[in-house]
Amino acid sequence: MSTRFCRAGFCLVPPNAMADIYIANTCTVTHVADRKARHWLRLSRRRNPQAIIVAVGCYVQRAPEELSPIADLVVDNRRKERLLEIVSDWLSSQQLLPHHEHDQLEATAGHNIARVRSLIKIQEGCRTPCSYCIVPRVRARESSCPASQVIEAIQERVAAGFREVVLTGTKVGCYREAGGGLEQLVERILRETDIERLRISSLQPQEISPQLLDLWQDDRLCHHFHMALQSGSEAVLQRMRRRYTLCQYQQAMDSIRQAIPDVAITTDIMVAFPGETDGEFEQSYQFCRQADFADIHVFPFSSRPGTVAAGMPDQVDDRIKASRTHRMLELSLCSRRDFEHRFVGQSMPVLWEKEMFSGSGLYSGLTGNYIRVFARSRTSLANCIVSAKLTGFWHQGMWGELTGENSG
Numbered sequence: 220m221s222t223r224f225c226r227a228g229f230c231l232v233p234p235n236a237m238a239d240i241y242i243a244n245t246c247t248v249t250h251v252a253d254r255k256a257r258h259w260l261r262l263s264r265r266r267n268p269q270a271i272i273v274a275v276g277c278y279v280q281r282a283p284e285e286l287s288p289i290a291d292l293v294v295d296n297r298r299k300e301r302l303l304e305i306v307s308d309w310l311s312s313q314q315l316l317p318h319h320e321h322d323q324l325e326a327t328a329g330h331n332i333a334r335v336r337s338l339i340k341i342q343e344g345c346r347t348p349c350s351y352c353i354v355p356r357v358r359a360r361e362s363s364c365p366a367s368q369v370i371e372a373i374q375e376r377v378a379a380g381f382r383e384v385v386l387t388g389t390k391v392g393c394y395r396e397a398g399g400g401l402e403q404l405v406e407r408i409l410r411e412t413d414i415e416r417l418r419i420s421s422l423q424p425q426e427i428s429p430q431l432l433d434l435w436q437d438d439r440l441c442h443h444f445h446m447a448l449q450s451g452s453e454a455v456l457q458r459m460r461r462r463y464t465l466c467q468y469q470q471a472m473d474s475i476r477q478a479i480p481d482v483a484i485t486t487d488i489m490v491a492f493p494g495e496t497d498g499e500f501e502q503s504y505q506f507c508r509q510a511d512f513a514d515i516h517v518f519p520f521s522s523r524p525g526t527v528a529a530g531m532p533d534q535v536d537d538r539i540k541a542s543r544t545h546r547m548l549e550l551s552l553c554s555r556r557d558f559e560h561r562f563v564g565q566s567m568p569v570l571w572e573k574e575m576f577s578g579s580g581l582y583s584g585l586t587g588n589y590i591r592v593f594a595r596s597r598t599s600l601a602n603c604i605v606s607a608k609l610t611g612f613w614h615q616g617m618w619g620e621l622t623g624e625n626s627g
């Protein structure tokens with residue numbers, strides 16, 4: 220979206236700057252996501268009462284009536300591709316032309332911030348509903364971006380200075396194109412582009428195959444797999460209508476670790492799904508504990524109107540939900556620390572992001588296997604891949620002493 224607007228002559232500014240047009244690409248996966256979208260739209264209106272406020276995306280698709288009192292334009296997923304045209308038409312009809320007096324400096328800064336890592340959406344939609352998920356109702360049609368377009372987009376990002384690309388989508392592993400699936404696409408990307416790091420946002424256990432894992436012999440593929448488990452209780456998984464068993468999930472983890480020993484496997488866990496008993500939560504907790512995840516994203520169950528789970532009996536009490544969330548979050552922190560601890564004393568390539576505070580010389584970045592590293596440097600590390608020896612825990616990650624050549 221931002222690329223299209225920039226090409227048409229609009230000027231991109233950071234999300235919290237003064238702007239003529241504010242566009243919220245909304246998510247509706249939880250009630251918290253809904254609340255954040257409404258909050259940001261109202262905040263934008265207060266920031267510049269003359270601005271055009273636009274809501275786009277899945278929340279609009281699900282409940283446009285909740286957003287139309289807050290936004291000037293509500294654009295659902297079907298019309299999202301035409302957003303530039305819709306906004307331009309609206310501007311003409313109101314006889315408004317965006318003025319570009321807002322500080323270009325901020326716009327430039329915003330652009331630089333984004334230059335380290337770029338997300339490229341290769342697939343969209345899901346038509347295999349899990350019982351709790353609203354996505355199939357708002358994005359039912361599965362579609363994949365042609366491989367030639369993905370390659371072109373990556374080449375553009377490389378030319379613009381990006382070092383890492385993350386392939387994203389509703390279900391990336393369901394990528395299908397005439398020429399094949401995700402495996403073939405990744406092969407082509409590695410062969411036809413010079414991107415230095417390629418990360419895949421998330422996969423399902425049933426998509427892990429020996430052929431796919433063979434691709435990781437190329438070091439440009441990040442040693443990081445995100446596989447949403449959702450629950451470590453077989454009974455809960457079934458009620459969630461997930462399409463794998465714990466045994467399949469465990470096998471997928473084993474194959475990944477066998478192929479890539481220093482890999483980080485991260486996951487999503489939902490706690491307090493309707494009917495989750497103390498025993499089922501305990502099974503889930505114990506499965507996660509033995510799984511050695513590098514990180515666990517914990518989500519308390521959020522009832523989405525219209526889903527099967529919203530109508531299930533035995534919704535879990537808020538107090539129990541909070542205590543299970545807390546316990547799982549503690550496990551998440553311990554799991555992350557255990558994973559990071561294995562790398563103390565090792566030197567690893569880090570893709571560094573912008574300086575944390577202007578003039579501080581403090582930088583933070585990510586290793587290929589998703590460890591957040593902090594370091595100090597007299598020269599700018601921004602958007603460079605430089606190795607650092609990990610010396611111990613620091614804030615939300617590890618401290619690193621620079622050891623490598625600056626490749627920026």
Ligand code: SF4
Pocket residue numbers: 345346347348349352353354355389390
């Ligand atoms: S697989 Fe399940 S959780 Fe993922 S998008 Fe489809 S319905 Fe939602």
